[in-house]
Amino acid sequence: MSENTTQQTQTASTDDRSPTDGRSPTTTTGETVEQTRDEWTDYEFRGDAKLAVEDLDVHYGDDHALKGVSMEIPEESVTALIGPSGCGKSTYLRCLNRMNDRVSSARIDGSVKLDGQEIYRDGVNLVELRKRVGMVFQSPNPFPKTIRENIAYGPKKHGDLDTGLLARLLNRSDADERDALVERCLRDAALWDEVSDRLDDNALGLSGGQQQRLCIARCLSVDPEVILMDEPASALDPIATAKIEDLIDDLAEEYTVVIVTHNMQQAARISDQTAVFLTGGELVEYGDTDQVFEDPHSERVEDYITGKFG
Amino acid sequence: MADASQTDARLVESETTETDAVAGVAVGLSAVLFALAVAALFERVSLTGSLFGIRTVTLLGGLLTALGVAVVAFGAGSRLGYVETDPDPSAGLVAGFGAAVPWVVVGGSVASQTLGLGTTVGVLAGTAVGGGAFALTVLPREDVGSTLPLGSLLALTGLVFLTGVIGPTWVWELDWAQQAALTAEFLIPAATLFSALYGGWASAKAYGGFGARGRHMGAYVLVYLNALSIVAFLFVLVAFVVVQGVPGLLNGVEIGLGTGPQTTVLGVSVTLPVSVPFVMNGVALFNDFQGVLPAIVGTVWLVLGAVVLAVPLGVGAALFLTEYADRGRFTQVVEIATNGLWSTPSIVFGLFGFAFLIPRFGNGKSLLSGMITLGFMLLPLVVITSREAMLSVPDEYRDASAALGVSKWQTIRSVVLPAALPGVVTGVILGVGRIAGETAPILLTMAGGTFVPGSQTVDVLGSFQFTSAPPFVANPALLEATSALPYQLYALISAGVGASSNVGNADEFRWATALVLLVVVLSFYAIGIATRYYFRRRLTHT
Numbered sequence: 100m101s102e103n104t105t106q107q108t109q110t111a112s113t114d115d116r117s118p119t120d121g122r123s124p125t126t127t128t129g130e131t132v133e134q135t136r137d138e139w140t141d142y143e144f145r146g147d148a149k150l151a152v153e154d155l156d157v158h159y160g161d162d163h164a165l166k167g168v169s170m171e172i173p174e175e176s177v178t179a180l181i182g183p184s185g186c187g188k189s190t191y192l193r194c195l196n197r198m199n200d201r202v203s204s205a206r207i208d209g210s211v212k213l214d215g216q217e218i219y220r221d222g223v224n225l226v227e228l229r230k231r232v233g234m235v236f237q238s239p240n241p242f243p244k245t246i247r248e249n250i251a252y253g254p255k256k257h258g259d260l261d262t263g264l265l266a267r268l269l270n271r272s273d274a275d276e277r278d279a280l281v282e283r284c285l286r287d288a289a290l291w292d293e294v295s296d297r298l299d300d301n302a303l304g305l306s307g308g309q310q311q312r313l314c315i316a317r318c319l320s321v322d323p324e325v326i327l328m329d330e331p332a333s334a335l336d337p338i339a340t341a342k343i344e345d346l347i348d349d350l351a352e353e354y355t356v357v358i359v360t361h362n363m364q365q366a367a368r369i370s371d372q373t374a375v376f377l378t379g380g381e382l383v384e385y386g387d388t389d390q391v392f393e394d395p396h397s398e399r400v401e402d403y404i405t406g407k408f409g
Numbered sequence: 410m411a412d413a414s415q416t417d418a419r420l421v422e423s424e425t426t427e428t429d430a431v432a433g434v435a436v437g438l439s440a441v442l443f444a445l446a447v448a449a450l451f452e453r454v455s456l457t458g459s460l461f462g463i464r465t466v467t468l469l470g471g472l473l474t475a476l477g478v479a480v481v482a483f484g485a486g487s488r489l490g491y492v493e494t495d496p497d498p499s500a501g502l503v504a505g506f507g508a509a510v511p512w513v514v515v516g517g518s519v520a521s522q523t524l525g526l527g528t529t530v531g532v533l534a535g536t537a538v539g540g541g542a543f544a545l546t547v548l549p550r551e552d553v554g555s556t557l558p559l560g561s562l563l564a565l566t567g568l569v570f571l572t573g574v575i576g577p578t579w580v581w582e583l584d585w586a587q588q589a590a591l592t593a594e595f596l597i598p599a600a601t602l603f604s605a606l607y608g609g610w611a612s613a614k615a616y617g618g619f620g621a622r623g624r625h626m627g628a629y630v631l632v633y634l635n636a637l638s639i640v641a642f643l644f645v646l647v648a649f650v651v652v653q654g655v656p657g658l659l660n661g662v663e664i665g666l667g668t669g670p671q672t673t674v675l676g677v678s679v680t681l682p683v684s685v686p687f688v689m690n691g692v693a694l695f696n697d698f699q700g701v702l703p704a705i706v707g708t709v710w711l712v713l714g715a716v717v718l719a720v721p722l723g724v725g726a727a728l729f730l731t732e733y734a735d736r737g738r739f740t741q742v743v744e745i746a747t748n749g750l751w752s753t754p755s756i757v758f759g760l761f762g763f764a765f766l767i768p769r770f771g772n773g774k775s776l777l778s779g780m781i782t783l784g785f786m787l788l789p790l791v792v793i794t795s796r797e798a799m800l801s802v803p804d805e806y807r808d809a810s811a812a813l814g815v816s817k818w819q820t821i822r823s824v825v826l827p828a829a830l831p832g833v834v835t836g837v838i839l840g841v842g843r844i845a846g847e848t849a850p851i852l853l854t855m856a857g858g859t860f861v862p863g864s865q866t867v868d869v870l871g872s873f874q875f876t877s878a879p880p881f882v883a884n885p886a887l888l889e890a891t892s893a894l895p896y897q898l899y900a901l902i903s904a905g906v907g908a909s910s911n912v913g914n915a916d917e918f919r920w921a922t923a924l925v926l927l928v929v930v931l932s933f934y935a936i937g938i939a940t941r942y943y944f945r946r947r948l949t950h951t
Binding site: 196198201203225226227228229230233234236238240241242243244252253256257301303314317318320321 | 735803812814827948
């Protein structure tokens with residue numbers, strides 16, 4: 100599998116430059132930029148791959164946002180995606196549950212496999228895919244409904260919970276199941292103790308950090324296997340951030356977490372492996388977090404991590 | 410460097426001084442004058458009478474003169490260094506034009522009319538005087554420029570009123586073909602109104618010590634007076650209609666058990682404890698008191714019918730445009746078309762109803778034709794406002810819902826629509842405000858008569874019938890001509906005096922009809938606002 104991956108990374112990233120052995124070729128602008136070397140993105144991990152991405156290209160109109168990215172994401176761990184703004188890491192993340200389909204100008208080529216099943220092909224059930232691959236967004240976005248309704252929303256819409264008028268009249272209401280689910284999700288998101296006495300208050304009345312944990316709880320309510328997080332703590336204060344980080348740590352025991360972050364300390368603290376994207380939409384280096392931060396193979400990554408670039 | 414200490418702005422403003430108090434009193438005086446002028450304009454204060462024991466015109470003149478003198482004195486005091494201020498080098502071009510306009514009017518009318526020198530000289534004199542005021546405003550330092558021209562204008566106006574040059578009975582025949590004349594009843598309040606605005610502006614600048622802070626205060630006073638006057642005009646208008654309409658409305662009112670007409674509520678026959686003949690009767694030969702009940706019921710059904718028709722269609726169209734259609738040529742065309750439809754004159758809608766709907770619905774003017782015509786009128790506004798409301802629902806909600814695997818339609822139904830509802834309701838409120846008062850389409854599609862007998866009151870709910878032939882349900886009431894308040898008001902006014910014997914005092918009858926129309930429309934507003942409040946609360950509190 101690794102040969103295959105590397106091969107495509109190499110081809111994709113050498114599109115507009117002279118193919119050389121890797122170190123410091125000269126670009127048309129005269130700057131010295133090193134190549135992406137095969138082995139830098141070739142990360143051998145123990146265990147199974149939850150998600151396998153091969154040769155993923157994304158265009159927004161004429162803008163080539165992601166260039167031939169191939170990487171495999173191991174199960175039940177935290178994978179951090181770091182890189183400067185506009186490097187394509189959020190685009191990459193949104194490809195993993197096909198949220199980019201909602202952008203009409205996006206064109207996506209390549210392959211993404213969830214548990215070995217291709218998700219970019221006809222006949223994929225987006226409802227099922229997004230139930231299995233949940234997402235938490237950059238800014239907290241609870242619905243303008245009560246806390247309880249926010250969490251019960253997904254299962255209700257999928258028909259797993261019925262608490263509607265008809266169900267209540269026919270004495271078939273799942274209110275107890277719903278309340279159990281709300282409590283479980285809120286406990287898993289470490290929010291239960293703070294909101295257990297006001298489940299019927301509007302979620303917009305919570306603080307930013309609480310809202311974000313509510314969004315995580317909402318994401319858990321449909322029982323996902325993978326949780327994608329797009330800079331989930333960037334709009335929060337340090338204390339709320341710390342809580343979210345602790346939460347991510349706990350979640351990784353059960354779920355596969357992929358998190359995009361701008362904050363390198365955060366990536367170093369919480370992730371098991373780190374992927375570094377650099378400007379132009381390339382994956383430059385992918386490996387154990389300790390290795391990437393302490394001894395990166397690529398000079399550009401080292402520059403980025405030490406703050407010389409980015 | 411000696412200058413530096415003088416030009417340094419004080420960081421801490423000193424306590425209120427006497428001069429500040431004088432300027433503050435001047436601002437207050439302008440507000441009082443403004444209120445008096447509005448009251449006089451709407452004849453709530455008589456110009457020939459007196460207020461607080463002083464003749465009204467004399468009082469206005471005296472206050473204006475005092476205000477003018479105070480403003481000029483403040484400017485002079487500041488220029489000569491008696492008052493501590495922070496003026497700019499010039500009052501600026503805007504203030505210059507502001508001061509020039511009234512002086513052009515004053516100079517022009519004095520030269521051409523008072524001195525009788527003709528139009529040409531009048532124009533020249535007006536230009537010269539206005540130019541002088543402009544120069545006097547722009548050229549000197551700000552404290553003089555923004556007080557002297559305006560203060561002297563105020564003092565001049567005040568003196569004209571004080572000396573009786575323009576008294577309560579003054580009239581200026583305009584010598585036009587029509588019998589147009591400028592009377593003191595209009596001129597004195599209007600001149601006072603504008604003078605009060607100028608006086609307030611100038612004294613507010615003085616109160617702020619000129620400079621940036623003074624301009625801020627000046628703008629503040631102008632904006633406040635402006636907002637107040639809008640509220641005042643609205644209030645005066647409503648009060649005017651109420652005062653004129655109440656006598657007709659209360660004609661023959663009785664309160665007490667068994668006085669009112671019998672009605673059936675939920676199958677039980679009840680005698681209302683209140684009798685208000687004007688809203689409970691039609692017009693009939695043997696009625697003690699005549700009323701407009703058929704028109705009230707007609708208006709309510711008309712609006713309900715239009716809303717029932719337009720809201721589902723409009724919200725559906727808005728949903729398609731915002732959530733399903735890709736933004737492009739097509740949505741642009743639809744957008745332009747809806748905007749154009751909204752600005753289409755109502756008589757055109759009426760003509761459409763007359764030519765297209767009436768032949769298709771029983772070939773006679775009918776309630777149903779009126780409902781559909783008004784529904785078409787309401788439709789574009791519902792589309793426009795619903796679209797705005799849906800566009801303003803954050804995309805984050807849609808993303809969040811999609812990321813949970815929820816389908817688009819379910820997202821729209823449970824997230825987008827609830828969040829957009831307050832905006833949709835706002836649009837319906839605005840639209841109902843417009844259609845409930847429409848006369849032209851009703852005139853062409855469902856007009857009843859000038860005096861409508863009580864027997865013509867539509868009973869829409871009671872006239873549903875089952876028939877043996879398709880469509881199996883019929884409602885003759887919908888196909889009958891009935892009246893609505895705006896049309897009846899129009900008919901009453903255009904019927905003239907001849908018809909008055911029917912209803913006793915025709916004037917009272919008209920005003921009472923107008924008042925009832927106002928109350929009906931405002932009730933629809935109230936219902937709409939309560940609904941919006943309810944939906945908004947559900948979004949933010951629960």
